[in-house]
Amino acid sequence: MGTDTDTAKPATRIQREKQEAILEAALDVFSQYGFRGSTIDQIAEAAGMSKPNLLYYFKSKEDIHAPLLARILDTWLQPLRELDAHGDPLPEIQSYIRRKLEMSRDFPRESRLFANEMLRGAPGFHGVLHTDLKKLVDEKAEVIRSWMAQGKIVKCDPYHLIFSIWATTQHYADFDIQVRAVLGKERGGEGRFEDAARFLDQLFLHGLKPKN
Amino acid sequence: MGTDTDTAKPATRIQREKQEAILEAALDVFSQYGFRGSTIDQIAEAAGMSKPNLLYYFKSKEDIHAPLLARILDTWLQPLRELDAHGDPLPEIQSYIRRKLEMSRDFPRESRLFANEMLRGAPGFHGVLHTDLKKLVDEKAEVIRSWMAQGKIVKCDPYHLIFSIWATTQHYADFDIQVRAVLGKERGGEGRFEDAARFLDQLFLHGLKPKN
DNA sequence: AAATTTTTTGACCGATTGGAAAAATTCTAG
DNA sequence: CTAGAATTTTTCCAATCGGTCAAAAAATTT
Structure with missing residues (x-):
């Protein structure tokens, strides 16, 4: 029948704004230092409020962290969900x-x-990786495999193909500091994402295009 | 003239063994929780000793972390250093x-x-990314670019090529839990690295081989 | 304006943190 | 064995941790 968190939620506009501000600040902090490395004080200060005030909106550190995780997994997988089995393989x-x-x-x-x-x-x-995530990837891997069977793209392991797409794209966020350091002042600006897009297009499309 | 840490270093075998045990335990802990998320007690317990005893060998948390970082950057870049400008491009x-x-x-x-x-x-x-790392990558990017100029491999951005190799390979360590969850019981065993090797070979070699 | 509810603050709590000091122990050399 | 050095343990500390609570302050309703 749902937890107390959704029964007791009239959530005035002010409440929702404050909660959003806290989650925003928490994202800043958690994304840098991880759950254990982050402190409530740190998040509170980043959100411009006192710790007890923050705890008035979220009753524990985990209660701030959990919704961020939940939101992100969903957002993160959206592009994969949109991979259309009936589209053109390479453009897809x-x-x-x-x-x-x-x-x-x-x-x-x-x-x-x-x-x-x-x-x-x-x-x-906890379990969501083995259920929701795995199910989605299994499904899309099957789509990719069918494209291979049709000879639309070169044959390879669809799971590792998906991993390599995750890895190469996320690398530009997770290792941003390294990427910018290596590319230097001129090439490390915002244009690096266009360079990356161009390169990845070439790598994957050239690497997957069947030699017919 | 060096710091006190290298002037005062007779380092008996016992000392070196204990220090190594601490670094080993610290690697376990730091690699999971990061610097701020790890505690000295945690490391001490993992190393099988008390916190003050650990602090007898390393005088602070940073003093345990720093040598691990120093060691790793060097190790990590060794494969890139071994990329031989005079070797055969694709096999290299x-x-x-x-x-x-x-x-x-x-x-x-x-x-x-x-x-x-x-x-x-x-x-x-601190600065090592902009100096040592950048210098090495610049150098090797130039090697790769020369291979492209010779028509030995297809033309593309050598920096992003290196990034994509880093990203795809490190993904199997950093996102190990996700990889194993998605691959499942059967395909997620040790064999996953051979599957990955096979796939990456195909992706990069097929993607880089010039169409002559 | 009074009453009520919501929000914010300040003081505080026990547990844990990184670390210091010194006593107690163990090891080693003569 | 014994003096001295190296190692380990015990005790302790101030700061910070996650979190509570009651009272003050604002906002809202009546």
Whole structure:
């Protein structure tokens, strides 16, 4: 019948604004230092309020962290969900890569929060990796496999293909500091995402196009 | 003239063993929870000693963390250093990918420690990213570019090529939990690294081979 | 304006944190 | 064995941690 959190939720506009401000600040902090490395005081200060005041809106540290994780997993997988089995294989993969890369560009903190959670063994995702995530990937891997069977793209392991798309795109958010350091002042600006898009297009499309 | 740490270092064998045990335990802990999320007590317990005893060998938390970081950056870049400008381009890149993947398989904690450091902005690497790392990548990017100029491999951005090799290989260490969850019981065993190697070979070699 | 509800604050709590100091122990050399 | 050095443990500390509580202050309703 639902928890007390959704029965007791008239949520005035002020409440929702404050909660959003807290989650916003928490995203900043958690994405850098992980759950254990972040403190409530830190988040409270970033949100411009006192710790007891923050705890008035979220009753514990985990209560701030959990909704962030929940929101992110859903957002994160949206591009994969949109991979259309009836579309043109190569353009479908291309736009999947692009969408994923745009997410790294536009939501780097979310990517880092996700990475932080993975690094410590994803306790915040308890079973969801083995159920929801696996189910979605299984489904899309089957789509990709059917494209291979039709000879539309070159044969390879669809799971590792998906992993490599995740890895290459998320890298630009998670290892942003390294990327910018290596590219230097001129090439490390905002244009790096366009360079990356161009490169990844080439790598994957050239790598997947059948030699017919 | 060096710091006091290298002037005062007779370092009996027992001392070195204990220090190594501490660093080993610290690697376990830091790689999961990051610097701020890890505690000295946690490390001490993992090393099988009391906190004050640990602090007898390393005088602060940072003093345990710093040598781990220093060691890892060097180890991590070794495969790239070995990329031979005078070797055969495609096999060179292939064995670079393989070496990198083997490191993810054999040293996943080191990979995660590195990732953790990147996520929080790499304060432990202060300037080294912009100097040593950039210098090495610049150098090797030039090698790759020369291969492209010779028509040995297809033209693309060598920096993003290197990034994509880093990303795809390290993914198997940093996101290990996710990878295993998605691959499931049967396909998620040790064999996943061979599958990954096979896939990455195909992706990069097929993607880089010039169409002559 | 009075009454009531919501929000914010300040003081505080026990537990944990990184670390210091010194006593107690163990090891080693003569 | 014994003096001295190296190691370990016990005790302790101030700061910070996550979190509570009651009272003050604002906002809202009547």
